[in-house]
Amino acid sequence: MNYDERLKHVSVLGAAGKMGSGILLLTAVEMADISLKPENKGKTFVLNAIDLSDDGLAGLMDYLRVQVQKIAEKKAVMLRQLYADRTDLIENFDIIEQYVNDVLRIVRPTTAIETSYRSNLVFEAVSENKDLKVKILKQIDTNNPNQPWFFTNTSSVPIHLIEDEAGLKGRVLGFHFYNPPAIQKLVELIVTAYTLPEATQFANSYAKALRKVVVPSNDFAGFIGNGHFMRDALHGINQAIELSKTIPLTEAIYKVNKVSQDFLVRPMGIFQLVDYVGIDVVQFIMKVMNPFMVNEDLHSDLLDKMMELGVKGGQLSSGAQKDGFLKYEKGAPVAVFDIKQGDYVAFDSFSAKSDEQLGALPQNFKPWKAAVRIANNETHFTPYFAELKAMDSEGAKLAIRYGKRSDAIGRQLVSDKVANNEQDVNTVMLTGFFHAYGPINSFFE
Amino acid sequence: MKRKIYMTAGYNTVSMGTGRKEFNPKKDRPGLEYYISEAGKGVLNQIGGAEKVDESFIGNFMAARFNKQGHIGGFAGMIDPGLEYKPAMRVEGACSSGGLALVSGIRSVLAETADVVLALGVEVQNTVKAIYGADILAGAGWFQKRKNSHAYFFPGQNSDRAGAYYEKYGYDYTRKGMGKWFCNDMENARLDPNAQEFHNTTPDLEALYHGMKPNGKSFVDHLNVLDCSKVSDGASGIAIVSEEGLKRIGVDKKDAVEIVGWAQLTRNITNDPPEPLELTTIKKTAAKALENAGISIDQVATIELHDCFSIVGVLGVEALGLAEPGKGAGFIAEGNTSRTGKIPMNTTGGLIGWGHPTGATGVHQAVTIWQQLTGKAGATQLNITAEKPYGLTINMGGDDVTVVAIVYKRGE
Numbered sequence: 001m002n003y004d005e006r007l008k009h010v011s012v013l014g015a016a017g018k019m020g021s022g023i024l025l026l027t028a029v030e031m032a033d034i035s036l037k038p039e040n041k042g043k044t045f046v047l048n049a050i051d052l053s054d055d056g057l058a059g060l061m062d063y064l065r066v067q068v069q070k071i072a073e074k075k076a077v078m079l080r081q082l083y084a085d086r087t088d089l090i091e092n093f094d095i096i097e098q099y100v101n102d103v104l105r106i107v108r109p110t111t112a113i114e115t116s117y118r119s120n121l122v123f124e125a126v127s128e129n130k131d132l133k134v135k136i137l138k139q140i141d142t143n144n145p146n147q148p149w150f151f152t153n154t155s156s157v158p159i160h161l162i163e164d165e166a167g168l169k170g171r172v173l174g175f176h177f178y179n180p181p182a183i184q185k186l187v188e189l190i191v192t193a194y195t196l197p198e199a200t201q202f203a204n205s206y207a208k209a210l211r212k213v214v215v216p217s218n219d220f221a222g223f224i225g226n227g228h229f230m231r232d233a234l235h236g237i238n239q240a241i242e243l244s245k246t247i248p249l250t251e252a253i254y255k256v257n258k259v260s261q262d263f264l265v266r267p268m269g270i271f272q273l274v275d276y277v278g279i280d281v282v283q284f285i286m287k288v289m290n291p292f293m294v295n296e297d298l299h300s301d302l303l304d305k306m307m308e309l310g311v312k313g314g315q316l317s318s319g320a321q322k323d324g325f326l327k328y329e330k331g332a333p334v335a336v337f338d339i340k341q342g343d344y345v346a347f348d349s350f351s352a353k354s355d356e357q358l359g360a361l362p363q364n365f366k367p368w369k370a371a372v373r374i375a376n377n378e379t380h381f382t383p384y385f386a387e388l389k390a391m392d393s394e395g396a397k398l399a400i401r402y403g404k405r406s407d408a409i410g411r412q413l414v415s416d417k418v419a420n421n422e423q424d425v426n427t428v429m430l431t432g433f434f435h436a437y438g439p440i441n442s443f444f445e
Numbered sequence: 446m447k448r449k450i451y452m453t454a455g456y457n458t459v460s461m462g463t464g465r466k467e468f469n470p471k472k473d474r475p476g477l478e479y480y481i482s483e484a485g486k487g488v489l490n491q492i493g494g495a496e497k498v499d500e501s502f503i504g505n506f507m508a509a510r511f512n513k514q515g516h517i518g519g520f521a522g523m524i525d526p527g528l529e530y531k532p533a534m535r536v537e538g539a540c541s542s543g544g545l546a547l548v549s550g551i552r553s554v555l556a557e558t559a560d561v562v563l564a565l566g567v568e569v570q571n572t573v574k575a576i577y578g579a580d581i582l583a584g585a586g587w588f589q590k591r592k593n594s595h596a597y598f599f600p601g602q603n604s605d606r607a608g609a610y611y612e613k614y615g616y617d618y619t620r621k622g623m624g625k626w627f628c629n630d631m632e633n634a635r636l637d638p639n640a641q642e643f644h645n646t647t648p649d650l651e652a653l654y655h656g657m658k659p660n661g662k663s664f665v666d667h668l669n670v671l672d673c674s675k676v677s678d679g680a681s682g683i684a685i686v687s688e689e690g691l692k693r694i695g696v697d698k699k700d701a702v703e704i705v706g707w708a709q710l711t712r713n714i715t716n717d718p719p720e721p722l723e724l725t726t727i728k729k730t731a732a733k734a735l736e737n738a739g740i741s742i743d744q745v746a747t748i749e750l751h752d753c754f755s756i757v758g759v760l761g762v763e764a765l766g767l768a769e770p771g772k773g774a775g776f777i778a779e780g781n782t783s784r785t786g787k788i789p790m791n792t793t794g795g796l797i798g799w800g801h802p803t804g805a806t807g808v809h810q811a812v813t814i815w816q817q818l819t820g821k822a823g824a825t826q827l828n829i830t831a832e833k834p835y836g837l838t839i840n841m842g843g844d845d846v847t848v849v850a851i852v853y854k855r856g857e
Binding site for chain 2: 073074076077078079080084087090091092093096
């Protein structure tokens with residue numbers, strides 16, 4: 001079965017979800033492009049968009065139409081050539097409309113999992129729950145005579161466990177998109193000891209067609225991305241708890257968030273990132289990963305407490321940020337949650353004092369947005385962090401400690417053989433988390 | 446000419462679109478009615494009101510598609526009840542629609558069917574994304590050729606002209622001229638508060654231009670977006686009057702420009718341009734207008750040249766006889782067309798800097814020349830000398846299909 005044939009009948013499980021909808025969009029476009037090749041004329045391509053929610057599927061189809069139209073508008077130059085022989089399609093408008101049609105006619109929204117019994121390839125993007133994943137994949141495999149391949153989007157569950165428990169020997173691999181899949185360039189590719197080489201080869205071709213950056217990760221819970229992020233977040237949380245021995249926890253959270261964003265020049269502070277991903281998701285991933293940790297407790301009482309209080313962060317379906325550790329106005333944090341009071345405390349009421357305690361940023365500070373645009377930014381960050389190291393302020397000290405910890409986490413991922421090399425760790429953090437510099441560096445030595 | 450013709454009381458709205466700080470494509474914006482009304486009233490306020498006007502012409506290219514609105518002449522009465530039940534019509538010749546509104550007014554005054562004409566031009570183009578706007582603007586070419594043309598139709602046509610020029614005279618040499626043209630336009634636009642690029646603050650325009658290489662995969666092979674005119678919403682208006690008309694509206698000749706020569710020629714739209722490296726219709730029309738005026742190009746103080754693309758700037762100076770074929774890029778690169786050069790062009794930013802509300806552009810050009818020759822050009826003002834007292838506008842529709850050329854001189 002060649003690449004085109006493999007993509008002739010595909011299913012996406014959890015298609016109406018945050019990750020599933022993106023995977024569905026990208027796959028639908030790729031399948032349509034293949035179906036429009038002259039040699040595939042007359043062949044029918046099918047992409048089942050499977051989800052439990054009828055409402056979700058209705059929303060998915062609206063989302064798809066809008067997104068496919070945007071994609072078509074961007075590649076109108078190419079589409080004019082693709083439809084060159086269609087004399088009835090003259091204006092860009094005609095051509096774009098036809099392409100949107102050609103993509104959408106492939107997609108079959110359905111709540112019936114049975115439709116996947118004829119697929120050659122199944123993308124799994126259901127909840128991050130191993131038992132659920134195993135149950136569904138096993139059911140499909142039992143009923144599907146095609147020996148389908150399963151690409152799971154799990155961000156934390158070891159693939160070999162799914163492979164074993166669902167009885168999929170060699171036909172499953174981890175294909176971990178980052179959120180949102182349509183925009184984020186990174187894919188972590190995880191194979192097991194048995195994964196068929198042709199499946200890996202297909203996965204690489206498919207990722208290339210989607211213009212993704214593939215980083216291979218070895219099959220350890222959390223892989224590279226969450227392997228780093230969860231420990232990094234836990235460091236931030238623990239730093240805040242440490243600080244809260246002398247100042248209120250609200251102020252401590254504010255300080256650590258500010259240090260991790262401004263002093264460390266990251267796209268967002270660590271508490272904002274936890275809110276972005278969702279406190280529930282972070283807690284859950286830690287729970288999945290923790291049993292596999294050696295000499296390490298990947299767990300936070302503070303996250304548990306937040307969950308007990310029903311403060312979860314995450315995003316609304318519109319993409320707007322929900323309140324979590326921090327409260328947001330127009331996407332920007334303005335207040336911090338006070339666990340004791342069960343309410344938010346405005347930054348304004350204490351931030352001037354906290355900022356003064358943290359101290360000034362180095363003179364040659366450039367915010368993340370500017371720094372990330374500098375080509376060869378080592379020439380910027382080397383003197384920047386040298387200056388930071390030479391400073392005696394609380395902010396500088398917290399930042400250096402944070403940077404060192406982040407570096408150590410990165411190196412640990414290599415020594416634990418989760419990542420094949422330091423470069424892969426840095427690529428994941430640069431591409432998947434938009435860091436301006438890799439966590440493994442010499443800035444904090 | 447059997448009567449003296451004057452233009453006065455010019456008015457421009459802002460050219461709205463990307464570049465303006467207040468432009469937000471996601472928010473509702475004023476439509477055709479707003480722009481027609483503002484430009485119309487802007488003229489009427491300077492000539493003593495609508496009762497002074499005999500007739501109106503509104504230049505507009507494609508409101509029928511951009512705004513689903515035809516019958517633009519019917520909006521004259523909306524500007525002021527004093528224009529209702531008087532002659533009004535819309536004229537169309539693609540991007541030279543504004544120029545045709547001027548010509549229509551000139552003809553009417555010459556024919557003694559009017560002494561005071563209100564000439565307007567309007568286009569509201571930001572109603573659709575650029576990729577669909579390209580479809581609409583492609584109507585300025587022959588639709589039978591649309592199927593095999595570029596997604597971005599006009600950039601595609603002019604990319605071919607630029608490519609031919611690169612091939613014959615060298616890429617770097619040509620880009621230097623085109624880049625200088627772009628810089629001139631931007632610098633001039635920064636001086637006119639109504640210009641679309643008025644808010645432009647790019648510190649190094651040349652670096653910006655030369656750092657952006659044409660990319661045929663996402664756009665066209667030989668041009669980048671900086672080589673292109675803006676997508677604009679806007680309107681311009683001016684009064685076209687006889688000597689009697691000037692008296693009627695109470696405007697002194699010194700505050701008007703006299704039309705000393707004009708020409709309007711059109712080539713067959715179903716043919717390709719006879720020569721990719723020559724703007725033949727511009728060449729013929731400009732020569733005829735200058736001949737009618739009885740002057741040479743060397744007596745012209747400033748020119749508004751229809752630079753829908755920077756390569757048209759290069760080919761334009763050649764068509765006007767300011768440079769030999771192949772020397773146009775060098776002529777511009779040496780600074781001859783900048784505001785301090787030998788022959789300043791597009792002193793309010795041209796179509797690339799001021800903006801290009803297609804149906805309005807021809808009228809906007811006349812307003813700029815009127816401002817320059819009567820000392821009303823504000824920060825963009827040139828020093829107009831007695832040796833070189835003339836202004837010239839070149840307004841083009843389609844790929845050198847319809848051209849309007851007008852020669853102006855301050856009234857005396």
